Amino acid sequence: MPKRAAGVSLPFLALDSGEGAPLHHQLYERLRESILSGALAPRSRLPSTRTLSRELGVSRGTVEGAFAQLDAEGFLERRVGSGSVVALPEHARLPRTSPSAPRHRESRPVLSRRGQRLSRDVLPPEPRDVRPFTPCLPALDLFPTRLWSRAVARQARLLGPESMTAGEPAGFRPLREAIAAHLGTARGVRCEWRQVLVLSSTQQALDLSARMLLDEGEGVWLEEPGYLGARAAFESAGARVFPVPVDAEGLRVDVGVSRAAKARLAYVTPSHQYPLGVTLSLPRRLALLEWARSARAWVLEDDYDSEFRYATRPLAAIQGLDVAGRVLYAGTFNKVMFPSLRLAFLVVPDALVEAFTAARAATDGHAPLLHQAAMAHFMEAGHYVAHLRQMRLAYAERRDVLLDALRREVDGGLVPGAAEAGMHVTAFLARGLRDLDIVQRADTKRLGARRLSPLYLGRREEQGLVLGFSGTSPAGLRDAVRALARLL
Incomplete structure (x- = not known):
């Protein structure tokens, strides 16, 4: 009668050559996970490298590489003539869970108060992309x-x-x-x-x-x-x-x-x-x-x-x-x-x-x-310093284009505030308009406008838009204002 291969059956160890990861690493990961989860019980004896390589259809070197790594990390215990056994004790493995099992809740918060x-x-x-009204975006162009x-x-x-x-x-x-x-x-x-x-x-x-x-x-x-x-x-x-x-x-x-x-x-x-x-x-x-x-x-x-x-x-x-x-x-x-x-x-x-x-x-x-x-x-x-001078000239032109386009396209719907400096203009919405509604619609057009109202901490809350102008060309600003006007 032929000698039967010793060791547990490992039907779950199917390897995929098209997965991308090397086969020895796939085998290492699957065995490691099985040991940690308890699918392979402590002191279980694994098949020999020769037997497992034949069952999986891979080279013996592939199995040897996985076993050697598990041995080095303490998951397996290997002895000449006795084969390989699971070395991780019962108390050290991770608890088994199922997707439907209720999760344990910590008695105290996981995070500190800070x-x-x-x-x-x-x-x-x-x-991550350049949007016309993104505040404080420099002229990358x-x-x-x-x-x-x-x-x-x-x-x-x-x-x-x-x-x-x-x-x-x-x-x-x-x-x-x-x-x-x-x-x-x-x-x-x-x-x-x-x-x-x-x-x-x-x-x-x-x-x-x-x-x-x-x-x-x-x-x-x-x-x-x-x-x-x-x-x-x-x-x-x-x-x-x-x-x-x-x-x-x-x-x-x-x-x-x-x-x-x-x-x-x-x-x-x-x-x-x-x-x-x-x-x-x-x-x-x-x-x-x-x-x-x-x-x-x-x-x-x-x-x-x-x-x-x-x-x-x-x-x-x-x-x-x-x-x-x-x-x-x-x-x-x-x-x-x-x-x-x-x-x-x-x-x-x-x-x-x-x-x-x-x-x-x-x-x-x-x-x-x-x-x-x-x-x-x-x-x-x-x-x-030369770059700063150049940007001041460019931003002054872009600011003027934005203010002119707002007057032409949305006169009365948006009232610009102070605009003597900086890289953005805040414009206040006409009564009855909410910046949340406008910005949600503007986001679908990738306009980059920001809401004014969340920047208030107290009870008072003005409705408006924070409109950057520095990062967009004059032509792009005109197009963006026309798109904004349609939303208004």
Whole structure:
């Protein structure tokens, strides 16, 4: 009588040569899953590699490769002359479940309180394609790709072993020096290069500032209406957010003092308020600084697109007026250059430099060195300032085209607000129209318009659209306004 092959039957191990994964890996995965789920019980003896290769119609080497990997990871125990047995004990395997079995619920939340707040504060996804009204999208069609490519290639050629190790947490020194020099002449910011931290985005600057300056329950002034990303950063840190109304002169400092005089921080976009586009007047800038000094609070100045001012020179930053060291200044290259660059910066008061640098190292290490070095060269060679000048001219033309098209196509249906600066215009809807309805319809046409109403935190809620103009050609803007008019 012929000798029968020893070991359990394995009818579920069908392999598929067209699956893409190597056959030995398929066999390894199926056996591993069967052991973890309990389909193969502890101490079960498997067929020999010769027998299993014949049953599966594969080479013996294929089976040997799978068995060797399972043995190395502790799933099998192999002994010469005794074959292979399942080594995973009963208590170590995963419980068997069926699709219809009720899921076990944790007695306590899986996420921390901070994690729960972060998951609730979901920002609207950024479109991955170019849409006509996307706010703050730079003119990618006019970007000096060739100059930038040369800057990156030049720095790549210069990379040596010393440049390929971990970078400085605060950023590449030549870039920090270039940023400090540019901010001093173009934005009136008073700082030394060591006060500049290179980050990946304004959102990272907000998150880092919230972590470092705010304890649970402390108050924050937030412009009303205001930037959702700032609200998300502060609320996720456990801060109590107080909406402070914005009028034609910007943030109502007097209202902020009446609502939360002992707040720990005020977040402002003074040079071009997001989303209304107004400018914080000088008396209110001084009042804000006086409040911060007397309350020992902080001012976080988000200067996201103030390089683009069309009737006058760009206004100086609040940080340049600060003599008490209470202002943190955030800026970004992602809205001037291109969004995927992921380079931004935060200028912190001298007293905070050491602590913020340590926190940067603990949370994210440092920004990629190659793009930092390329950006430093781009600025030192004068390309950055030249690009800014060119974009100011282009954006002024595109803004004028948008405003003219709105007057011609939707006169009365949409009333544009302040438009002296920036990369977007907020337009208010006529009575009876809801921005939710309009934006839902606009999304089907891939227009990229944003709603105004969700940017209000308090009871007041204006209906309007936030319309970017910088990222679309004049002809494209005219077509987009005509499409919007049909929706209205």
